[in-house]
Amino acid sequence: MAIAVERRPQVVARRRNRRRAQRGVAHLLTYLGLLVALVFFLGPFFWIVTTSLKGNEDFFTFPPVWIPPDPSLAHYAALFTRSSGARYFTNSLVISSLSMFAALVVSLPTAYAIARWRFGGGLLSTVLLVLRMLPAIALIIPIYIMYKMLGLTNSYLGLVLVYTVLYVPFAVWLLVGFLREFPMEIEEAAMIDGCSRLRALIQVVVPIIAPGMAVVALFAFIATWNEFLFAVVLTGIETKTMMVLVTSFTSGGTDMFYGEASASVVLGVLPAFAVAFMLQRYLVKGLALGGTKG
């Protein structure tokens, strides 16, 4: 009886329509939810960019101006002339680039030793993970005292050294993964032709895993760019990074320096934006291993 009813064509059609309508509503709700999320997660960026482009007169009006009628780069200019923004931006670039290269150069052979010879047998990998979890606050006190004695505070070298080493555990972890996926036969063939291990690594393996190394490098760059605790303690007038510059606007109430402060935030988050798009596929792994936390 029930089966007979179901087979009646109008009923079937009505059901199909209802199901289709339900699916349509579900679809709409999905996109609506994501739209709300996008507004919440990207809204602050939108606001900070428009604020940085406002003219000074736009700050004092009510109702407030949400989108500046005639955007100007005056705050960026002021940031670069009055607050030495250019110098601190360059500092960040130099320190992050140097740390990124140094971390890669040091980590690659270690990762190779772990991947090919099972060096350290599991213990080393565990130790590296524990070091990765180590809170920076535990290192900053002894390193500060040691740097004071050695005269390494307020120098590129000091900060680059710390960042390089802090980044080694992460880089090794990721590189071991890439190297394990890479077929051993190719470098063995090179070695049979009379190549040394090191030369095989540099001339045969590196070109092939270059994309993987780029991933590690970009995460390293962002992590050092984002790092704050070591930067605020170990840098001086000449070596401040963008992160330290931004905090200089917090004293004396932020209402005072809206223009320059927002311009510095825009410059400070720029690399993160770029890298988020380049590394979509690796975001989970990078973030899970702490690849952006410094």
Added chain:
Amino acid sequence: MRLFALAVKRKRWEPWAFASPSLALIALVIIFPLAYSFWLSLNNFDLSVGAEYEFVGAKNYQEVLFRDPRFMGSVWNTAVIIAPSLVLELVLGLGLALLLSRVARGRPIITALLAIPAMVSPVMAAMAWRMMFGVKYGAINNLGLQLGLIDVYFDWFASTALALMSVVLVEVWHNTPFMMLVLLAGIQSIPQELYDAAKADGARPWQSFWSITLPLLKFTMVVGVMIRLIDLTKLFGLIFVLTYGGPGSSTETVAFTTYLAGFKDFRMSYAAALSYVIVGGVLVLTLLFMWIQRLREARAA
């Protein structure tokens, strides 16, 4: 000697040679400072008085653990920030991951856009929000006024409750995307056949959510929460910019209290002892995390 010669012949030194640069650097910049810091914590080394070491044994640790209300307060504050942050990040992250998993077109681009906050430094996130919380020119007060939700300019950092709430809000904004990415990866690794079979058996969507998605996502959720938990115990930059521990010391986290002890009071030994107590806590969490990971691998195998 023969063994050595054998090792050289078989090139047993090779892995050591490859690994030694990073091992040497780690010893120099992590292991040695940690050892030095431990010795420091057993002394009384106060830079505001002078650079004199005086061995005091476990006295600093006794003070940290039993006589320092400020540190106890910071442990409490850290817990009060962590608990709601973790819950919100998990719930919102799961919701977003589920929404994203249903999107057919444009998923990579939406995911990348939503992931951006997690890539930004805590300092920058806190600065953007601090300006949005700004009393007169901040976006939040002005939007509230325009929409008629509030009728005066509001100081969001004047009271403890509001300040803590603001910290949690920024933290949730900053790291929900990470939870979302982790859970999305977990959801996508669940075989579609399970859902098809459930559907064929007449299961409703929420039924397959309760009996397929949630159970299979359990470990992923635990791992995501553990990673966030370990990171949250180190909460520093966000506090530094957003509240600087205030009002009073009501939003001081353990890392921030340690920073103040070291670089405002210059009580280096005491700060070292504080940091070792934190390391102990983080170590316990890390070992727990690795145990969970191994459990998951064992179950997967």
